[in-house]
Amino acid sequence: xxxxxxxxxxxxxxxxxxxxxxxxxxxxxxxxxxxxxxxxxxxxxxxxxxxxxxxxxxxxxxxxxxxxxxxxxxxxxxxxxxxxxxxxxxxxxxxxxxxxxxxxxxxxxxxxxxxxxxxxxxxxxxx
Amino acid sequence: xxxxxxxxxxxxxxxxxxxxxxxxxxxxxxxxxxxxxxxxxxxxxxxxxxxxxxxxxxxxxxxxxxxxxxxxxxxxxxxxxxxxxxxxxxxxxxxxxxxxxxxxxxxxxxxxxxxxxxxxxxxxxxxxxxxxxxxxxxxxxxxxxxxxxxxxxxxxxxxxxxxxxxxxxxxxxxxxxxxxxxxxxxxxxxxxxxxxxxxxxxxxxxxxxxxxxxxxxxxxxxxxxxxxxxxxxxxxxxxxxxxxxxxxxxxxxxxxxxxxxxxxxxxxxxxxxxxxxxxxxxxxxxxxxxxxxxxxxxxxxxxxxxxxxxxxxxxxxxxxxxxxxxxxxxxxxxxxxxxxxxxxxxxxxxxxxxx
Numbered sequence: 001x002x003x004x005x006x007x008x009x010x011x012x013x014x015x016x017x018x019x020x021x022x023x024x025x026x027x028x029x030x031x032x033x034x035x036x037x038x039x040x041x042x043x044x045x046x047x048x049x050x051x052x053x054x055x056x057x058x059x060x061x062x063x064x065x066x067x068x069x070x071x072x073x074x075x076x077x078x079x080x081x082x083x084x085x086x087x088x089x090x091x092x093x094x095x096x097x098x099x100x101x102x103x104x105x106x107x108x109x110x111x112x113x114x115x116x117x118x119x120x121x122x123x124x125x126x127x
Numbered sequence: 128x129x130x131x132x133x134x135x136x137x138x139x140x141x142x143x144x145x146x147x148x149x150x151x152x153x154x155x156x157x158x159x160x161x162x163x164x165x166x167x168x169x170x171x172x173x174x175x176x177x178x179x180x181x182x183x184x185x186x187x188x189x190x191x192x193x194x195x196x197x198x199x200x201x202x203x204x205x206x207x208x209x210x211x212x213x214x215x216x217x218x219x220x221x222x223x224x225x226x227x228x229x230x231x232x233x234x235x236x237x238x239x240x241x242x243x244x245x246x247x248x249x250x251x252x253x254x255x256x257x258x259x260x261x262x263x264x265x266x267x268x269x270x271x272x273x274x275x276x277x278x279x280x281x282x283x284x285x286x287x288x289x290x291x292x293x294x295x296x297x298x299x300x301x302x303x304x305x306x307x308x309x310x311x312x313x314x315x316x317x318x319x320x321x322x323x324x325x326x327x328x329x330x331x332x333x334x335x336x337x338x339x340x341x342x343x344x345x346x347x348x349x350x351x352x353x354x355x356x357x358x359x360x361x362x363x364x365x366x367x368x369x370x371x372x373x374x375x376x377x378x379x380x381x382x383x384x385x386x387x388x389x390x391x392x393x394x395x396x397x398x399x400x401x402x403x404x405x406x407x408x409x410x411x412x413x414x415x416x417x418x419x420x421x422x423x424x425x426x427x428x429x430x431x432x433x434x435x436x437x438x439x440x441x442x443x444x445x446x447x448x449x450x451x452x453x454x455x456x457x458x459x460x461x462x463x464x465x466x467x468x469x470x471x472x473x474x475x476x477x478x479x480x481x482x
Contacts (some may be wrong), residue, residue: 014244017223023142024219028212028380031192035376040195048200050275051141053373060201062274068216069287072456074220076290083297086471087253093475094482101479108472115464123459127451 071123082111132237145222147153153182153386161439167445188379196375197271206272210231211373211380214265218387219257223393224251226313226426228404243404243422244313251312256297259350262388263289269381270369281368284358284452291459292356294348298467299343302336303323303327303399316403326402333477340400342467344439347392349459351385353440355447358455393436397429404429436462 089096089104096103118124158173158181158276165172173180198207228243241247248254263286270282304310306327307318319326349356358368365371370381397403404425406412411428413420450458 012247013248014356016142020142020220020223020245020474021216023146025212026404027146034378035196038472039375044173047197050199050201051277051366065283070281072287072291076294079294080297083294086301087304089311090301091308091310092306093478094308097294098479101475103477105472108468123307126456
């Protein structure tokens, strides 16, 4: 019965959120559909060209972009996971006592080592 | 079975009112922003539509609704159409876990029910952060699928900015989670009730989270793409950034999402650092024989706090010039991140000493 009770509690707590997601999505799609029904539609070749300050677009936009963005994304993935590890520790802080504090200070120390390394390597520079 | 039906009806009513209030607030904010900016620059702001221009949002909304929705020939049609919705939905559903008033468990028609929060889940903070990250997909997909150089650059800049500052948001709230021992927005608010000296931004013991609050609010301004961090849509260099190619209702959706996000981060800042619906001084809250009216004063104070933060957003926009991109990245990674990390270390040590 314990498992079923837990399931019932989860359902009662998370079903409003699911309903909200469905309603928000519905609001978006219905508004777009209604707007589609009432709006004028006069497509012209000139109108549908890509905007480039009034001149003819001279190349495709699917072009390479600086590797910096990729490096930032990688750093984000690494650091964000470390931040997520801090959350369970933070909410059980008062139960863990001194052991938890010391362990997490070591963990944050490792975080800082990675951070200083990325800084020294110039991954955070932007020029 | 009847219980489930009543529960469903109550939940639907709640969701409909929250969505309605948020969308109306967005409409109001578009007017308020222009009025506030106008006053700060010693002019009147919009004055033409209705008395003192108060019907301007209606006129804007109708105009956008009836405008032709252009999809550029080179665009990736499916992603181009879906990106605005993908950007709007996460901004709206974050409100599902925000407690707008006192935590009551009332019984209506034999069903237990919390009137001022749609769902009190025990991972509320994590839920908001998770969906805030999904909002970044709308921005980058919109930028990439437009097949325009301005949009692509705007989308890339925006994605890098969003993820950089999201890290700081995530770090800034760890102190609050530590003090409240909970991820539930309701529990965090309840832990702060009793006056402004118990709000986490000011509570002197074990360590006031005011620095964390400043980091949080700066990172939130950056996450909502507001001035001085509005580089993704820097008009002078990128036309309109990731939504350059958008028109009509899809453009309006990006606009709605930006303003809904502003309201959401104001609500989150209110709940995490400023006690949510709690009154700054205890006697400013209805209690004792008037306790059944507590929700009225609670919602009043919540609204006051949220609008204070929204005013701050407008004020910043009127005051500060836009940062350069390298300054933006340097500030996020080299200034805010160490401060937020230091705050966690100090808070945890102080909390241990005073526990």
